Amino acid sequence: MAESRTPRVDELEKGPWPSFVKEMKRAAEKKPAAGDLLRQLDLSYEEKVGHWKHGGIVGVRGYGGGVIGRYSNKPEEFPEIREFHTIRVNQPSGWFYTTKALRSLCDIWDKYGSGLTNFHGSTGDIILLGTTTENLQPCFDELSDAGFDLGGSGGGLRTPSACVGPARCEYSCIDTLDVCHSLTLEFQDFLHRPQWPYKFKIKVSGCGNDCVAAIARADLAIIGTWKGPLQINQAAVAEYVKNGLDIEEEVIERCPTRALAWDAANGELKLSAEDCVRCMHCINRMPKALKPGTERGATLLVGGKATILKSAFLGWVIVPFMSLTPPYTELKDLMGRIFDWWDENAKNRERIGELIYRLGMRTFLKEVGLPPVPQMVFRPRANPYVFWWPEEVKRNA
Amino acid sequence: MPRTDFGPPHYGEMLPPVIKRNYGKWAYHEILKPGVLKHVAESGEEVYTVRVGSARLLSTDTIREICELADKYCDGYVRFTSRHNIEFLLSNKENIEPLIAEVKAKGWPVGGTGTCLSNMVHTQGWIHCHTPATDASGIVKAVMDELYSYFEEAKLPAKLRIALACCLNMCGAVHCSDIAILGIHRTPPRVNHEMLAKVSEIPTVVASCPTGAIRPNPKLKSVDVIEERCMYCGNCYTMSPAMEIMDPENDGISIWVGGKVSNARSAPMFSRLAIPYLPNNPPRWPEVVEAVKHLVEVWATHARKGERMGEWIERIGWESFFKLTGIPFTDKHIDDFIFSVPTFRTTVQFRW
Numbered sequence: 001m002a003e004s005r006t007p008r009v010d011e012l013e014k015g016p017w018p019s020f021v022k023e024m025k026r027a028a029e030k031k032p033a034a035g036d037l038l039r040q041l042d043l044s045y046e047e048k049v050g051h052w053k054h055g056g057i058v059g060v061r062g063y064g065g066g067v068i069g070r071y072s073n074k075p076e077e078f079p080e081i082r083e084f085h086t087i088r089v090n091q092p093s094g095w096f097y098t099t100k101a102l103r104s105l106c107d108i109w110d111k112y113g114s115g116l117t118n119f120h121g122s123t124g125d126i127i128l129l130g131t132t133t134e135n136l137q138p139c140f141d142e143l144s145d146a147g148f149d150l151g152g153s154g155g156g157l158r159t160p161s162a163c164v165g166p167a168r169c170e171y172s173c174i175d176t177l178d179v180c181h182s183l184t185l186e187f188q189d190f191l192h193r194p195q196w197p198y199k200f201k202i203k204v205s206g207c208g209n210d211c212v213a214a215i216a217r218a219d220l221a222i223i224g225t226w227k228g229p230l231q232i233n234q235a236a237v238a239e240y241v242k243n244g245l246d247i248e249e250e251v252i253e254r255c256p257t258r259a260l261a262w263d264a265a266n267g268e269l270k271l272s273a274e275d276c277v278r279c280m281h282c283i284n285r286m287p288k289a290l291k292p293g294t295e296r297g298a299t300l301l302v303g304g305k306a307t308i309l310k311s312a313f314l315g316w317v318i319v320p321f322m323s324l325t326p327p328y329t330e331l332k333d334l335m336g337r338i339f340d341w342w343d344e345n346a347k348n349r350e351r352i353g354e355l356i357y358r359l360g361m362r363t364f365l366k367e368v369g370l371p372p373v374p375q376m377v378f379r380p381r382a383n384p385y386v387f388w389w390p391e392e393v394k395r396n397a
Numbered sequence: 398m399p400r401t402d403f404g405p406p407h408y409g410e411m412l413p414p415v416i417k418r419n420y421g422k423w424a425y426h427e428i429l430k431p432g433v434l435k436h437v438a439e440s441g442e443e444v445y446t447v448r449v450g451s452a453r454l455l456s457t458d459t460i461r462e463i464c465e466l467a468d469k470y471c472d473g474y475v476r477f478t479s480r481h482n483i484e485f486l487l488s489n490k491e492n493i494e495p496l497i498a499e500v501k502a503k504g505w506p507v508g509g510t511g512t513c514l515s516n517m518v519h520t521q522g523w524i525h526c527h528t529p530a531t532d533a534s535g536i537v538k539a540v541m542d543e544l545y546s547y548f549e550e551a552k553l554p555a556k557l558r559i560a561l562a563c564c565l566n567m568c569g570a571v572h573c574s575d576i577a578i579l580g581i582h583r584t585p586p587r588v589n590h591e592m593l594a595k596v597s598e599i600p601t602v603v604a605s606c607p608t609g610a611i612r613p614n615p616k617l618k619s620v621d622v623i624e625e626r627c628m629y630c631g632n633c634y635t636m637s638p639a640m641e642i643m644d645p646e647n648d649g650i651s652i653w654v655g656g657k658v659s660n661a662r663s664a665p666m667f668s669r670l671a672i673p674y675l676p677n678n679p680p681r682w683p684e685v686v687e688a689v690k691h692l693v694e695v696w697a698t699h700a701r702k703g704e705r706m707g708e709w710i711e712r713i714g715w716e717s718f719f720k721l722t723g724i725p726f727t728d729k730h731i732d733d734f735i736f737s738v739p740t741f742r743t744t745v746q747f748r749w
Contacts, residue, residue, distance in 0.1 A: 008680045009680060011680040012535055014542075015538065015545075016504075018505055019538060020452040020454040020538060023452055023459060024454070026459065027457070041524055044523035045680050048648065048677045048679065050522075050523045050527065051523070052527040053638070054527050055527065090405035092405050092406045093405070094408055095477040095478065096408055096411035096413075096416075096475075096476045098473055098474055099475065100473065101411065103461065106458075106461055115457045115458075116454060116456060117454075117456075117457065118453050118455070120481065122568055123568075124479070129524075141399040147403075148406065149401075149402070163479065168436055170424055181404070181405070181407065181408055185404045188402055189402070209660070210660065211479055212479050213570065214658075215658055216573035216656075280659070281662045284661055287427075288425040288427075307565050307567055308565055308566055308607075309605070310607060310735065314573070314665050314667070348604065349604070
């Protein structure tokens with residue numbers, strides 16, 4: 001047992017928030033690897049440095065990704081985590097589970113792994129944290145029998161994820177769970193066999209509240225929206241006001257485009273529909289009274305990513321509105337063209353946003369066949385360094 | 398051979414019956430109290446959600462405990478959120494309080510809705526990553542211990558999203574959070590020439606540098622680092638173990654504020670630098686915890702109702718933010734990378 005061999009991390013058993021150290025000790029009761037993991041972590045706490053070696057190619061038959069190789073750089077001291085690979089398991093859309101499915105995952109992981117997991121990793125996968133090279137294949141075999149497939153890693157499609165959507169949210173303008181599932185199946189060759197310049201993330205949010213942070217974190221963000229006026233139930237608005245909502249202060253003044261006005265005399269909320277930019281604030285504040293409009297679809301944005309290499313980007317609007325109904329053919333065709341163009345033109349480890357930045361949005365739009373529209377920019381260019389395509393000018397030849 | 402390429406389980410198999418019956422037909426919701434949501438369908442059916450904080454790093458036995466509660470109260474169904482919370486979905490209102498009592502008896506927090514602090518999205522840190530500048534789970538635990546009451550009580554001006562990434566790779570993509578805790582290196586990589594010649598492709602290492610600080614050294618079949626150009630991002634180390642960047646003396650933490658991903662009211666925003674460096678001080682990182690708590694308190698004191706951290710700062714101006722927080726403004730706060738120019742002030746309008 002590990003008593004007082006980990007004095008530093010033991011400190012984190014205290015305090016009110018659930019303790020990951022307790023989780024590690026709990027796993028260590030059955031699994032020696034979890035004990036060595038805790039002891040190596042304690043050493044990191046002493047030395048203020050990590051103790052994992054660089055990568056290593058490991059995997060399971062038929063797949064090029066989904067497993068992250070990991071080796072301790074102190075194998076003599078911590079032999080149980082000499083090999084401690086992560087398996088990424090593709091989560092069901094929206095992170096819903098039956099307890100039967102969860103228990104089958106636990107049983108498999110107790111048999112083959114450290115007994116430690118992440119629910120979930122930050123991309124959305126179920127993370128099975130730490131097993132040996134030898135155990136990878138039998139572990140996957142049993143996962144497969146239980147109906148669980150691998151998630152993505154490396155230079156390929158990463159596991160798409162979706163907000164709770166229509167399963168339990170009245171805001172959702174698209175069927176996020178179905179879009180996510182359908183795209184995962186459609187493109188799973190790219191997910192399971194990385195063959196691209198770098199990673200590509202897809203996230204699906206049902207509305208502009210963007211609960212899966214698609215705009216910040218996805219190379220392709222699919223965010224639900226609508227056309228036409230939002231739906232107003234005037235009686236329900238009045239009810240909110242009657243119950244103490246300061247509608248002027250909390251709704252009218254916060255509308256970013258001044259699209260709303262409150263007619264106190266008649267108890268009526270007035271909407272200037274052409275000014276509404278569908279930000280969701282008023283709906284968030286009065287969900288009983290306001291709903292998205294009836295013509296629903298999604299805005300597509302491309303390029304979102306974190307800092308490395310050329311700076312963080314938020315996703316850029318490339319399709320202001322697309323109807324999304326199964327089997328999502330228009331979306332899938334567009335995605336195929338985007339993948340092809342990026343794969344063809346990107347340098348090694350160049351995300352699509354960086355490629356568009358390097359070659360120009362006009363090139364991207366032309367190559368994937370999207371028309372330029374004002375919704376794509378906040379404002380037009382101020383510099384006069386304008387490129388013309390050869391066919392747009394007359395040359396003496 | 399096992400089956401391959403069949404994809405994740407179909408979500409339809411994982412949905413509780415009450416969800417299936419009302420899929421896409423929800424009418425509205427209310428927050429009954431912190432951590433408890435009530436969704437009402439057009440059919441009049443109701444589903445109650447109890448949101449529970451989690452360590453994210455879970456043992457299989459803890460997951461089995463979650464399953465036992467879900468069997469007892471939720472017909473054998475449970476879900477997780479994008480911020481690692483557990484959600485129990487109840488079709489029977491009478492089960493809310495007994496479930497909460499059992500959850501609390503296990504020491505698990507209930508909250509994270511509306512104007513509560515939600516759980517922190519974070520990365521692996523020293524537990525499982527090979528490039529971190531700091532730990533992840535330990536800092537998250539220390540910060541959440543200190544801010545615990547903000548998870549359980551709805552007493553903030555607006556929602557609060559804190560995230561942590563243990564290096565600039567940002568697997569946690571923290572760059573649009575109200576408060577981002579980011580592990581940083583502060584010294585250039587030391588090149589292990591012998592190793593680099595053996596294990597790495599030189600063009601790949603050279604191309605990995607955002608500032609062009611890495612040049613080939615053909616004589617050694619290796620590379621050299623122009624140290625004054627290096628801003629220690631660690632991307633070269635991600636590409637090559639011979640670019641040793643970890644430096645326990647100098648690695649540490651930076652704090653960024655004011656980001657958001659939601660489109661509500663204001664457009665999504667990046668987090669911006671508040672504190673360039675705090676020391677790595679395990680196991681409880683007191684300087685980081687104190688700094689985060691201070692930021693939350695200053696915001697909570699001064700913001701208007703409904704104002705996210707970034708919206709508050711944009712209203713009062715960043716110069717006022719530094720004044721109110723007492724955080725020193727340094728040359729580190731002024732951008733000098735490729736998109737720096739639009740951050741320079743080009744008006745004589747500003748506050749004292």
